[in-house]
Amino acid sequence: MSKEEDNDDRIFKRDLLASLPNLRAFAVSLTGRHDKADDLVQDTIMKAWANQKSFTAGTNMRAWLFTILRNEFYSQMRKRGREVQDSDGLFSERFSVHPEQYGRLDLQDFRAALDKLPDDQREAIVLVGAAGFAYEEAAEICGCAVGTIKSRVSRARTRLQELLGVSGEVDYGPDAGDAAITSRAFGG
Amino acid sequence: MSDDNTKKDDMTTSQSQEARPGSVSPNASISRKLREFYDAVQEEGIPDRFLDLLERLDHAERNAKSVDAK
Numbered sequence: 001m002s003k004e005e006d007n008d009d010r011i012f013k014r015d016l017l018a019s020l021p022n023l024r025a026f027a028v029s030l031t032g033r034h035d036k037a038d039d040l041v042q043d044t045i046m047k048a049w050a051n052q053k054s055f056t057a058g059t060n061m062r063a064w065l066f067t068i069l070r071n072e073f074y075s076q077m078r079k080r081g082r083e084v085q086d087s088d089g090l091f092s093e094r095f096s097v098h099p100e101q102y103g104r105l106d107l108q109d110f111r112a113a114l115d116k117l118p119d120d121q122r123e124a125i126v127l128v129g130a131a132g133f134a135y136e137e138a139a140e141i142c143g144c145a146v147g148t149i150k151s152r153v154s155r156a157r158t159r160l161q162e163l164l165g166v167s168g169e170v171d172y173g174p175d176a177g178d179a180a181i182t183s184r185a186f187g188g
Numbered sequence: 189m190s191d192d193n194t195k196k197d198d199m200t201t202s203q204s205q206e207a208r209p210g211s212v213s214p215n216a217s218i219s220r221k222l223r224e225f226y227d228a229v230q231e232e233g234i235p236d237r238f239l240d241l242l243e244r245l246d247h248a249e250r251n252a253k254s255v256d257a258k
Contacts, residue, residue: 025226025229
């Protein structure tokens with residue numbers, strides 16, 4: 001193997017590793033569950049590894065990985081059918097029963113609300129609002145027009161505000177306020 | 189009477205209060221919560237299973253290459 005190839009290999013591995021926490025957070029956002037998310041990330045790593053020759057060094061590896069993960073997510077969903085049609089009921093029940101499995105308590109209600117968004121809106125707002133992609137990059141990852149991403153993000157924001165009952169910054173305490181928001185988010 | 193009203197106001201603050209002057213916009217609040225949620229997952233770091241997987245893939249690749257070279 002040439003020195004150059006060896007170097008490309010090393011850079012590929014380093015960048016893949018560096019992207020994993022962000023990629024995994026995206027997977028958790030899409031699936032709503034850590035166990036499913038980690039299976040999805042594992043499949044993505046295998047796919048990326050097998051296709052590393054198709055990755056052009058110097059281009060955006062993060063966007064490339066996100067595209068693979070997203071395609072994998074939707075193709076698995078199509079294959080299995082939507083296992084969890086009743087995402088409201090099942091997911092919210094899991095949240096309330098085992099909150100410790102789902103990270104910080106004060107983010108439970110947000111996470112439940114995020115799960116209620118349609119898939120296309122959820123991925124759009126997560127890519128742009130949290131994963132750090134520009135609208136153009138998000139459009140490329142999702143294979144749609146920039147305008148479509150923008151309108152999905154905007155609809156996602158409106159829906160989240162409705163679900164969370166947010167009208168301006170209020171410091172929600174861990175008590176009465178949270179209970180009200182929770183019943184709102186789940187009550188729908 | 190006035191005490192009761194105050195209490196009531198406090199209880200319903202999170203639901204009924206409109207954006208106050210000087211408060212952050214609803215969009216900013218949603219954006220902040222989204223980033224908090226996302227960052228919390230990122231901060232969990234990389235699970236060992238992925239590090240193991242990468243090591244195995246790396247190992248397999250090196251073996252394959254050394255066979256090729258012969």
